[in-house]
Amino acid sequence: MRGLVIKNTGSWYLVRTDEGQEVECKIKGNFRLKGIRSTNPVAVGDYVQIVLNTEGTAFITEIEDRKNYIIRRASNLSKQSHIIAANLDQSLLVVTVNYPETTTVFIDRFLASAEAYRVPVKLVFNKTDRYSDEETSYLEALCHLYETIGYACFKVSARTGEGVDVLREELKGRVTLFSGHSGVGKSTLINALLPGVAARTGEISSVHNKGMHTTTFSEMFPVPGEGYLIDTPGIKGFGTFDMEQEEIGHYFPEIFRTSADCRYGNCTHRHEPGCAVRQAVEQHLISESRYASYLNMLEDKQEGKYRSGY
Numbered sequence: 550m551r552g553l554v555i556k557n558t559g560s561w562y563l564v565r566t567d568e569g570q571e572v573e574c575k576i577k578g579n580f581r582l583k584g585i586r587s588t589n590p591v592a593v594g595d596y597v598q599i600v601l602n603t604e605g606t607a608f609i610t611e612i613e614d615r616k617n618y619i620i621r622r623a624s625n626l627s628k629q630s631h632i633i634a635a636n637l638d639q640s641l642l643v644v645t646v647n648y649p650e651t652t653t654v655f656i657d658r659f660l661a662s663a664e665a666y667r668v669p670v671k672l673v674f675n676k677t678d679r680y681s682d683e684e685t686s687y688l689e690a691l692c693h694l695y696e697t698i699g700y701a702c703f704k705v706s707a708r709t710g711e712g713v714d715v716l717r718e719e720l721k722g723r724v725t726l727f728s729g730h731s732g733v734g735k736s737t738l739i740n741a742l743l744p745g746v747a748a749r750t751g752e753i754s755s756v757h758n759k760g761m762h763t764t765t766f767s768e769m770f771p772v773p774g775e776g777y778l779i780d781t782p783g784i785k786g787f788g789t790f791d792m793e794q795e796e797i798g799h800y801f802p803e804i805f806r807t808s809a810d811c812r813y814g815n816c817t818h819r820h821e822p823g824c825a826v827r828q829a830v831e832q833h834l835i836s837e838s839r840y841a842s843y844l845n846m847l848e849d850k851q852e853g854k855y856r857s858g859y
């Protein structure tokens with residue numbers, strides 16, 4: 550029997566069969582992603598074959614080839630990876646300029662990783678009801694920056710409903726991954742977008758101005774008509790998993806376009822003479838914050854470490 554993995558709670562997987570039945574499943578056999586050690590061989594969004602047993606549960610016996618997937622390092626020191634979700638049409642990165650703060654380094658690392666996995670990303674700026682004038686101006690400046698590069702931006706408030714109808718249109722007929730720091734309001738937004746769904750939400754800590762990791766497992770919710778929305782646990786960092794140093798510039802669209810004019814083909818845009826990217830930064834054609842994020846990603850390649858802070 551064929552089905553879709555809609556939830557992953559540690560050792561159990563909830564599978565919705567093509568007939569619409571929901572079955573709790575375990576894994577049988579040894580699934581390996583070519584050469585990559587993963588903490589979860591099967592991910593939300595995977596299409597699988599299952600074999601029912603007499604207790605009404607089932608074994609997952611086969612995974613269909615994935616169209617794509619988003620993966621990250623399981624933890625700071627770990628060599629293992631964690632597949633966040635598979636078979637995505639797009640990813641929405643939920644961002645807040647405050648409560649909690651999302652830095653441009655975090656945004657840019659996420660965007661670059663999604664480019665590497667060929668998953669289109671859009672940015673959703675949430676909690677517009679809560680910002681000061683200064684924070685609102687900063688948010689406007691960020692939207693302008695990312696729209697100029699080519700990333701669509703949406704301004705919403707899950708609390709007041711502002712912008713939610715416009716965002717709902719983006720979900721129709723697509724499998725969409727929701728990502729972002731803990732506490733930015735992913736689950737609250739899902740509840741606003743899909744009435745009838747009850748995603749669990751939590752407060753942000755008043756002491757640390759950070760989320761409390763309320764959502765602990767990825768889960769797919771059906772979008773009326775067609776499509777799915779995937780709620781995920783908040784992420785702290787996004788390691789540059791399986792990305793080569795020379796590749797990083799390819800995943801910053803404006804840096805990649807400009808690099809065609811660098812004197813050297815293998816220019817890393819740091820200190821090489823005739824670097825068109827550095828010149829564009831000086832002329833404010835490429836934003837300093839984007840260039841800083843690029844350097845930040847290059848650096849952790851050089852140091853060979855994963856930066857938990859991003």
Ligand SMILES: Nc1nc2c(ncn2[C@@H]2O[C@H](COP(=O)(O)OP(=O)(O)OP(=O)(O)O)[C@@H](O)[C@H]2O)c(=O)[nH]1
Nearest residue numbers: 707708731732734735736737750751762763764783
């Ligand atoms: N003012 C305001 N608060 C919001 C908004 N959206 C969410 N919140 C609040 O932010 C807090 C965190 O919301 P969640 O939806 O649990 O955040 P999350 O991103 O799912 O967090 P994790 O599951 O931990 O990753 C809750 O107290 C929400 O009520 C918003 O648009 N405006």
Ligand SMILES: [Mg+2]
Nearest residue numbers: 735736763764
């Ligand atoms: Mg949540």
Ligand SMILES: [Zn+2]
Nearest residue numbers: 811816818824
């Ligand atoms: Zn260069």
